Amino acid sequence: MIRHALILSLLFAVQAHAETPQQILDGLVQEARRAQQGFTASATRGEQFYRARQTGGDAESCATCHTQDAKAHGRHNKTHKDIAPLAPVANKERFTDPAKVEKWFRRNCKEVLGRVCTGPEKADFTAYMLSIK
């Protein structure tokens, strides 16, 4: 009985931090609406953003490291370290931890764009990732 209670409480403890990719997207859409009233996320815009060639940073585009197919393994442009797939359909861990999502947007937007991403950009990008089947 005590063991059951322990396992149950552990499950809840884990769930308190984890979110579904859809919840993460909803949160980003809310954030985008604060910057742009009536905003709705677009997977199409997200895909354009993902593939677009940028000039502000060291990496040319998101696809430089994550490849043209976000379901595939990527490779860091400088260190050549393997990067696990980004699309949740290929990697269940992606877009489940809001802190991690924020951290990687912060780092990678700087690396590709040379600036932080806007709320709408992040929401569109995430909508595209979730739309990949």
Added chain:
Amino acid sequence: MGVTYKNLAVLLLSIVIAAFWIGNGQADGEVNFPMPRDKIYLEECGGCHTAYAPGLLPARSWRKMMNELEDHFGEDASLEEPQQLAVLRWLTDYAADASNATPLMRRIAASIPRDAAPQRITETALFKYMHDEVPAYIWKRAKIGSPANCGACHTRANEGRYAEREVRIPK
């Protein structure tokens, strides 16, 4: 004392324990480095590159590096203060010149001039010596790409293990 299931079970268990002990033991002690036992290190540092063993550089190198994370080899790798302090602690505790350093770590520390704080492991004398037989075309293979990508060949580099018998050079 005849052969009983109990005897056999004890024998089998002993073999398994011995095998486990040998497999994980210090047989390759010279090329195994102590690693931070904390997922912060693996996540924050190992997120972009091999989670390099702290013992590959002296503490002064790591201190300099952790003070310049906003420009970390051209990238902004800055951390929040609690993570920054935790990582720095692991790096200095297990640095090449730490008090509990292994003989190999001491060799690394001794090979670096006192007034130098190298930032690239590949520029240290021991790295060059250990890799002098690796021709340039191998480093350029797609799955390796750069000498910074330890894990491409040292299959257990993220655990601080660099034994030659665990090296698998990708084609």
